[in-house]
């Protein structure tokens with residue numbers, strides 16, 4: 660019987676995976692997340708998700724392991740807006756997102772001995788116009804600090820989001836519908852198959 664490992668330090672991903680009733684263990688890795696010259700956002704998130712899953716597999720030393728890695732990027736005008744470096748960076752990011760639509764790309768990868776599969780889910784998120792005062796107040800809440808694009812749709816920033824086209828769970832960090840399909844393909848059942856959470 661395969662054991663599922665989540666290669667992630669993200670509390671959001673732990674909560675999301677737990678939500679679909681799959682038992683798993685967590686591995687926390689430290690990977691270089693810099694992008695390569697000329698790399699598209701799609702290629703970037705897929706490469707990182709695969710790298711996290713493969714590194715987790717090597718780390719687990721478990722011949723029955725299936726390891727899940729994921730990566731989320733906020734993309735505006737083809738440019739990746741990563742986690743904020745500091746207050747000024749978060750402010751610039753939120754000013755750029757204000758009153759506009761951006762994309763959130765989340766890649767999920769599953770690695771098992773001799774096999775690695777990945778999918779990338781793209782969602783479109785629209786922000787209403789944000790004032791300088793609310794951007795400043797939002798930074799003070801602490802919420803933007805560890806999040807791609809300097810916001811969390813699942814938190815206080817929900818009030819910024821005027822529309823979402825795509826997968827809510829993917830924006831938070833893990834596309835649950837696609838993840839469940841991929842897990843089934845690796846022989847791991849979610850709650851549908853009788854594993855009551």
Ligand SMILES: Cc1cn([C@H]2C[C@H](O)[C@@H](COP(=O)(O)OP(=O)(O)OP(=O)(O)O)O2)c(=O)[nH]c1=O
Pocket residue numbers: 666667668669670671672688692729730731732733763805806807808810811812813830831832
């Ligand atoms: C856009 C958005 C991102 N995020 C978070 C999800 C991810 O944790 C983070 C994107 O950074 P990632 O580099 O994808 O993930 P991570 O470094 O937090 O965790 P790990 O690499 O160990 O798996 O931003 C939200 O929580 N809500 C949102 O609305």
